[in-house]
Amino acid sequence: DGGITQSPKYLFRKEGQNVTLSCEQNLNHDAMYWYRQDPGQGLRLIYYSQIVNDFQKGDIAEGYSVSREKKESFPLTVTSAQKNPTAFYLCASSRTGAIYGYTFGSGTRLTVV
Amino acid sequence: EDQVTQSPEALRLQEGESSSLNCSYTVSGLRGLFWYRQDPGKGPEFLFTLYSAGEEKEKERLKATLTKKESFLHITAPKPEDSATYLCAVQPTLQGAQKLVFGQGTRLTINP
Numbered sequence: 001d002g003g004i005t006q007s008p009k010y011l012f013r014k015e016g017q018n019v020t021l022s023c024e025q026n027l028n029h030d031a032m033y034w035y036r037q038d039p040g041q042g043l044r045l046i047y048y049s050q051i052v053n054d055f056q057k058g059d060i061a062e063g064y065s066v067s068r069e070k071k072e073s074f075p076l077t078v079t080s081a082q083k084n085p086t087a088f089y090l091c092a093s094s095r096t097g098a099i100y101g102y103t104f105g106s107g108t109r110l111t112v113v
Numbered sequence: 114e115d116q117v118t119q120s121p122e123a124l125r126l127q128e129g130e131s132s133s134l135n136c137s138y139t140v141s142g143l144r145g146l147f148w149y150r151q152d153p154g155k156g157p158e159f160l161f162t163l164y165s166a167g168e169e170k171e172k173e174r175l176k177a178t179l180t181k182k183e184s185f186l187h188i189t190a191p192k193p194e195d196s197a198t199y200l201c202a203v204q205p206t207l208q209g210a211q212k213l214v215f216g217q218g219t220r221l222t223i224n225p
Contacts, residue, residue, distance in 0.1 A: 104157045
């Protein structure tokens with residue numbers, strides 16, 4: 001079955017460490033996105049990519065980095081510069097060229113310990 | 114600034130008690146409005162896309178409608194399994210990519 005796989009489901013990070021969240025899709029979608037979800041707030045866009053080797057900052061990119069070396073993969077690194085990294089992170093993908101909704105992964109819950 | 118506001122933040126209903134969730138938006142132009150369902154600890158699941166005022170979409174006990182300034186998600190005779198957070202999102206016309214702007218969600222609880 002086609003879909004998006006996020007791993008790990010739970011991640012614990014010590015302060016000062018960088019961590020990388022994995023996102024892989026086999027839907028043949030061109031566009032991929034990373035969102036952050038905090039309690040009582042809507043999803044906020046961190047980074048997005050419409051094609052391989054190209055990506056753009058979203059509304060809250062500070063303290064995060066991404067790469068898009070393959071169409072299927074869009075990993076997110078949470079760096080030590082991100083002051084409040086504890087959150088639920090969602091990866092999504094979509095087709096491009098028209099009005100398409102997103103397909104979401106199951107999320108990664110990151111906790112700073 | 115593009116903005117989406119959902120109300121109420123939380124809604125508790127008895128099984129079979131119909132109601133509506135509201136999604137108000139202010140955008141530079143609307144390409145599409147989306148409704149998603151999200152269960153605790155999981156990713157959002159797509160429900161509907163609406164493109165223009167007057168449009169309606171239905172799926173089982175859910176019906177989504179769209180006006181020029183808001184959308185409603187009507188829930189008819191809900192069951193406990195309809196309990197979830199419902200998210201509304203808009204795709205503004207002037208956005209270069211398929212970026213969606215999300216509301217904060219309505220947490221719906223259906224008591225048996």
